[in-house]
Amino acid sequence: MRTTQRLYEAAHPIWEQCHDHPFVRGIGDGSLDLEKFRWFLLQDYLYLFDYARVFAYGVVKARDPGLMRTFSANVDAILGGEMKVHRAYMARLGITEEQVFSVQPALSNLSYTHYMLSCAAAGGPAEIIAAILSCSWSYAEIGTRLAAIPGAADHPFYGEWIRSYAGEDYQKTNDALVELMDTLAESCTEAEYQRLEEIFVNCSRYELGFWEMAWTLER
Ligand SMILES: Cc1ncc(CN)c(N)n1
Structure with missing residues (x-):
């Protein structure tokens, strides 16, 4: 069985809870309270800087030039690609980048990013x-599932969010990361695999916590 298939199965019950979370459901049926989305957006914008830093660790640690380029391209894809959608929503909601930086990251956010950064270090x-991977992949799956709901991707406000994660660019970038995980784990021992699974499942738990953080407006 492919490593990523094992990882997917290990985290599957948590991912299903993410799909069932009222925040995610609310994006899908358009009923999500704008205040909750606004809080999510602010927190997620902060989150993505650290997420990009995790990839930057990859640039430092990779020995292979091709792998360095892959990590570097992902830093770019986050800062210039995914965050562009956030900036578009921020403009719609009248939020400037300076305002985001005056927001305290919620503890669920801070704990998640610090965990990823410590794994990378x-x-x-x-x-x-x-x-x-659970970050990238779970959003790819959420985007695809939400886009399959009739009318969801055309919603005047949440449609753009759905289309960006269901879109070809995001899906392709994620597919490449899934493939890279399989390549990097090709010759790992069972003990090394267990460490990868521990990280992947913990990050999936943090993903669920992030939806809950936004839903409860955790400060
Ligand atoms: C918390 C979180 N997890 C995942 C993603 C998708 N890159 C995101 N933007 N934010």
Whole structure:
């Protein structure tokens, strides 16, 4: 069985809770309270800077030039690609980048990013990809599932969010990361695999916590 298939199965019950979370459901049926989305957006914008830093660790730790370029391209894809959608929503909601920086990250957010950064600091490229993969992959799945709800991707406000994660660019970037995880784990021992699974499942738990943080407006 592919490593990513094992990882997916290990985290599957948590991912299903993410799909069932009222915040995610609210994006899908358009009923999500704007105040909750606004809080999510602010927190997620802060989150993505650290997420990009986790990839930057990969640039430092990779020995192979091709792998360095992959990590570097992902830093770019986050700062210039995914965050562009956030900036568009911020403009719609009248939020400036300066205002985001005056917001305190919620503890669920801070704990998540610090966990990923500590895995990246202590590990190598495989641990780094394991730490970012549940983030990238779960959103790819959420985007795809939400886009399959009739009318959801055309919603005047939440449609753009759905289209960005269901879109070809995001899906392709995620597919490449899934493939990279399999490549990097190809010759790992069972004990090394267990460490990757631990990281992947913990990050999936943090993903669920992030939805809950936004839903409860955790400060
Ligand atoms: C918390 C979180 N997790 C995942 C993603 C998708 N990159 C995100 N933007 N934010």
